[in-house]
Amino acid sequence: MKVIEISRRRFLKGSVALSVYATSSLNAVTLIPKSITQPTNKIFNNLKEIPFLCNMCRNKCAGIARVEESIVTKIDPNPFFPKSRNMICPKGNAGIQALYDKDRVKYPLIRVGKRGNGNYKRVTWDEAYEYIKDKLIKILDEQKDNRSTIAYCNGEGFNKDEYIQFFGGKIGSANFLDEGSICLNTKLGATLLTIGDVGEMDVAGSDFLILLGANRFESLITPDSVDMARMQKEQKLIVVDPRATVTALKANEYLPINVGTDLALILSMTYIAIKENLYNSEFVKKQFKDFDKYQEHILKERYTSQWAESKTAIPKEKIEKLTKEFFDAERPLLYMGRRSVWAKNDFQLRRAMVLLNGLAGSINRKGGIIFGEPIKLPQEEINSPIYDNAEGRFDLDGVVYGSRKGGSWLNFREKVITKTAPYEVKAMFIRKHNLMQNMPNIAKTKKMLEMMELVVVLDTMPTDTAIMADVILPECTYLEREDKVVSFNRLEPSLALRNQVVQPLYESKSMQDILKGLGKKLSKPLFEISKKYDEDLQDSIKELGEKKAFNEGGYDFVELYKKDITQRNQELIEKKFGKDVYKTLKDRGVWYPNIDKHHKEIFNGVYEYYPEDKKFYSVDRKFKVNCYLKKLQKNGFDPMPTWRDEYDFKVAKDSFRMITGRYVMFTQSATTNNSMLRDLEHTNHIWINNKIAKEKNIELGDLVEVKSSIGKVKIKAYPTNKIHPQVVWFAHGYNSTSESMTNSYGNGANDNEIIEDKFEKIYGCATMHHTDVKIRKL
Numbered sequence: 001m002k003v004i005e006i007s008r009r010r011f012l013k014g015s016v017a018l019s020v021y022a023t024s025s026l027n028a029v030t031l032i033p034k035s036i037t038q039p040t041n042k043i044f045n046n047l048k049e050i051p052f053l054c055n056m057c058r059n060k061c062a063g064i065a066r067v068e069e070s071i072v073t074k075i076d077p078n079p080f081f082p083k084s085r086n087m088i089c090p091k092g093n094a095g096i097q098a099l100y101d102k103d104r105v106k107y108p109l110i111r112v113g114k115r116g117n118g119n120y121k122r123v124t125w126d127e128a129y130e131y132i133k134d135k136l137i138k139i140l141d142e143q144k145d146n147r148s149t150i151a152y153c154n155g156e157g158f159n160k161d162e163y164i165q166f167f168g169g170k171i172g173s174a175n176f177l178d179e180g181s182i183c184l185n186t187k188l189g190a191t192l193l194t195i196g197d198v199g200e201m202d203v204a205g206s207d208f209l210i211l212l213g214a215n216r217f218e219s220l221i222t223p224d225s226v227d228m229a230r231m232q233k234e235q236k237l238i239v240v241d242p243r244a245t246v247t248a249l250k251a252n253e254y255l256p257i258n259v260g261t262d263l264a265l266i267l268s269m270t271y272i273a274i275k276e277n278l279y280n281s282e283f284v285k286k287q288f289k290d291f292d293k294y295q296e297h298i299l300k301e302r303y304t305s306q307w308a309e310s311k312t313a314i315p316k317e318k319i320e321k322l323t324k325e326f327f328d329a330e331r332p333l334l335y336m337g338r339r340s341v342w343a344k345n346d347f348q349l350r351r352a353m354v355l356l357n358g359l360a361g362s363i364n365r366k367g368g369i370i371f372g373e374p375i376k377l378p379q380e381e382i383n384s385p386i387y388d389n390a391e392g393r394f395d396l397d398g399v400v401y402g403s404r405k406g407g408s409w410l411n412f413r414e415k416v417i418t419k420t421a422p423y424e425v426k427a428m429f430i431r432k433h434n435l436m437q438n439m440p441n442i443a444k445t446k447k448m449l450e451m452m453e454l455v456v457v458l459d460t461m462p463t464d465t466a467i468m469a470d471v472i473l474p475e476c477t478y479l480e481r482e483d484k485v486v487s488f489n490r491l492e493p494s495l496a497l498r499n500q501v502v503q504p505l506y507e508s509k510s511m512q513d514i515l516k517g518l519g520k521k522l523s524k525p526l527f528e529i530s531k532k533y534d535e536d537l538q539d540s541i542k543e544l545g546e547k548k549a550f551n552e553g554g555y556d557f558v559e560l561y562k563k564d565i566t567q568r569n570q571e572l573i574e575k576k577f578g579k580d581v582y583k584t585l586k587d588r589g590v591w592y593p594n595i596d597k598h599h600k601e602i603f604n605g606v607y608e609y610y611p612e613d614k615k616f617y618s619v620d621r622k623f624k625v626n627c628y629l630k631k632l633q634k635n636g637f638d639p640m641p642t643w644r645d646e647y648d649f650k651v652a653k654d655s656f657r658m659i660t661g662r663y664v665m666f667t668q669s670a671t672t673n674n675s676m677l678r679d680l681e682h683t684n685h686i687w688i689n690n691k692i693a694k695e696k697n698i699e700l701g702d703l704v705e706v707k708s709s710i711g712k713v714k715i716k717a718y719p720t721n722k723i724h725p726q727v728v729w730f731a732h733g734y735n736s737t738s739e740s741m742t743n744s745y746g747n748g749a750n751d752n753e754i755i756e757d758k759f760e761k762i763y764g765c766a767t768m769h770h771t772d773v774k775i776r777k778l
C-alpha cells in the first residue's frame with residue numbers, strides 16, 4: 001500500500017513507527033523503545049497483569065496479559081474461565097504480534113487512484129467521516145432514502161450486535177451479512193430446527209466419540225481438542241475423514257471415506273439401529289416427533305451397510321461394528337462439527353447426525369448435546385427509527401430457511417453483480433471480514449466491490465479487502481479495547497469480560513469510538529434525506545415538531561455511545577448481579593456463581609470450576625426431536641434426511657476433487673500476516689497421492705498448477721499416501737494480494753481463487769468441496 005502523506009509532522013511520526021516495528025517477529029520488548037510507547041495512562045506504566053479474552057479465533061479463551069512499561073510482553077492462560085480451562089493455544093500467544101504487527105493500518109486512509117491499486121492518502125478522522133458523509137448523502141438522495149442500498153457486514157467476533165444496531169437499527173439497512181453462510185450455518189440451523197436449540201457438545205463426558213471430518217488436533221486446538229486428547233483408555237475416539245489427518249492417526253480407529261458421502265454413512269447407521277432395535281426406545285418414545293415417518297422412510301430406502309459401502313468406500317463390516325459400538329456405549333456422541341459447509345447435502349447430514357444422537361438418547365444428558373443453563377445478561381435498549389422507504393433484504397430469495405440475521409453471501413453477491421437484485425446496492429461497510437480471501441470465487445467478490453460507489457473497511461490490517469476500499473478506518477486490536485461483557489457456556493456457565501490491556505496504538509480506535517464519530521457526522525444530514533422522502537416522518541414533524549421527531553424517532557445515532565463501554569458494562573452488571581460480581585469480572589476477567597467456593601486446582605494446572613453435581617448436564621426443559629420438517633417438503637426438498645444419486649462421489653477422468661481445511665496456526669485469513677505464526681507454517685502445500693505424483697513426475701516441493709473452471713493457482717506439492725488418489729487438499733489462509741501484508745503477500749496459494757461458488761439452497765451456505773481441478777507440474 002502506498003500512502004501519500006499530507007503532513008510532514010505526521011509523516012515523521014508514521015515513519016518512526018514503521019521503522020521501529022520493521023522486524024516485529026522478535027519480542028516486542030526488544031523492539032519498542034519506551035519513547036514511542038504510549039505512557040498516557042499511568043496505570044499501565046508498571047508491571048500489570050490484566051485479564052482479557054483472546055480474539056485470535058472464535059473460541060474466546062481467557063488470558064492474562066503481562067504488561068511492562070506499557071508493552072504487552074507475555075500472554076498466559078486465565079485459570080478462572082471454565083470455557084478455556086487454563087489453555088492458550090499458539091495463535092492466542094501470537095496475539096502480541098497482532099498488536100505489534102508493523103503492517104497494521106495506523107491511521108485513516110482515503111483511496112487515490114483506481115480501486116484496488118493500493119494507493120491511499122493519510123487523512124484525519126474528521127476528513128474520513130466527512131468523505132463518507134458526502135458519499136452517503138449523494139447515494140441516499142439518488143436512491144430516495146432506501147437505506148438498504150447500504151450493505152454492511154461483520155465477521156465473527158464481539159460487538160457484532162452493536163454494529164448491527166448502528167447500521168441496521170439506526171441507519172436502517174436490511175442488508176447485513178456475516179460469516180455464517182460461509183461457515184457453519186447448516187449445522188446451527190439443522191440442530192435448531194431439529195431440537196429447538198443449537199446446544200453444546202459435552203465432549204469430555206462422552207465415552208464414545210465419532211468425529212466426521214473434524215480435524216481437532218490439527219486445524220483447531222481449543223479446550224475441546226484438549227478434552228479429546230485427554231480421553232481415558234475407556235473412552236474411544238473414532239475419526240472418519242477423506243484424509244489421514246493427525247487427528248485420524250491419533251484415534252482408536254480411523255475410517256477413510258469418499259468426499260461428500262458422510263450422509264450415506266449416517267443414514268446407514270440409522271438404518272442398522274432401527275432395523276436391529278439398537279436405539280434408545282424410551283427416549284425416542286418420549287422425545288421424538290414423527291418417528292414413525294422417519295422409521296418407515298429409512299427402512300423403505302434400505303440404507304444397508306452394503307449400500308453405504310458402495311457410496312462411502314467404508315467396508316460394510318466396519319459400518320456395522322461402528323454402529324453397534326456406538327449404541328452399546330453408555331454415553332456416545334456423534335460430534336456435530338465446527339467447520340464450513342462442504343457438500344450440498346450438508347443440512348441433511350447435520351439433521352441426520354442430530355437424529356442419530358437422539359436415537360442414542362444423547363441429548364440433554366452427560367456426554368451428549370446439552371442445553372445447559374447459560375447465564376442471561378440484560379439487554380440494552382435502543383430506539384431505532386422506522387424508515388418508510390427502506391426495502392427488504394433479497395439474498396434469502398430461493399433459500400428455504402436461511403439466517404435472517406447473517407443472510408447468504410453468495411446469493412447476495414450473485415444478485416448484485418448480475419443486477420438481478422430488486423434495487424441497487426451502492427455502498428458497503430465491511431468490518432472484520434476479509435471478503436477478498438474468504439469467499440469462493442474471488443473474481444466475483446472483486447467485481448461486486450468494484451460496482452460500489454462507496455466501500456468503507458474497518459480493520460486492523462491492510463487486507464486484500466481493505467485495499468478495495470475507498471476509506472480504510474483503523475480499528476484497534478482486541479488488546480487495546482474493552483468489549484461488552486459476554487455470557488459463555490451451558491454446562492459450566494460463566495460471564496467473561498475483555499478488559500483493555502493497553503491504549504490503542506497509532507490513531508486506531510475501538511469500533512464504538514469509530515461509530516460514535518461517524519454517528520455525530522451522519523445523524524443530522526441523513527435525517528435531512530429522510531425529511532425529503534419519508535412521508536411518515538414528514539407527518540411526524542408536523543405533529544411533534546422537528547426536534548421532537550428527531551429525538552423521539554431515534555434518529556440520533558450517537559445515543560448508544562453516550563456512555564463509554566466501561567461505564568455501560570459496569571451499569572449492566574451491577575444492576576443485575578451487584579457490585580461484587582462486577583469487581584470480580586474486572587479483577588479476574590471471569591465470574592460464575594460460587595466461583596470462590598467451587599474454583600480449585602485439582603492437579604498441576606488443571607482446575608475444577610463446578611463440582612460434578614452442579615454442572616448442567618440435564619435441565620428441566622420440554623423439547624422434541626423433530627424428524628419431519630414440513631416447510632422443507634412444501635419447498636420441494638426432502639423433509640427427512642435422504643440420499644440422492646447426485647450426492648455420489650464422482651470425479652471426471654484426469655481430474656481431482658479439491659478439498660480444503662486449515663492449519664492450527666491460522667484462523668482462516670485473519671492471522672495470515674502474523675510473523676510468529678508464519679514461522680511455524682511458512683507456506684501451504686498441496687497434498688497429492690503418491691501414485692498420482694509419481695505418474696506426473698511430481699516431487700516434494702515441486703511447483704504445480706491447480707486449475708478449476710474459475711481460476712488457477714500455483715502451489716508447492718506434498719506427495720503423500722495419506723490422501724485418496726482422486727482427491728487433493730491444501731490449507732486455506734495463504735497468499736494475500738495486498739502488498740502491504742508483507743508476510744503473506746504472494747506466499748502460497750489461496751483456495752478461494754479456484755473453489756467454485758455454489759451454495760446449498762436450505763441455508764444459502766457456500767459449499768466448499770464440490771470443485772474438480774486438474775493439476776500439472778510447472
Ligand code: SF4
Pocket residue numbers: 054055056057058059060061084087088089090091092093221222223
Ligand atoms: S483457541 Fe487459541 S486463538 Fe482461539 S481463542 Fe483460544 S487461545 Fe485464542
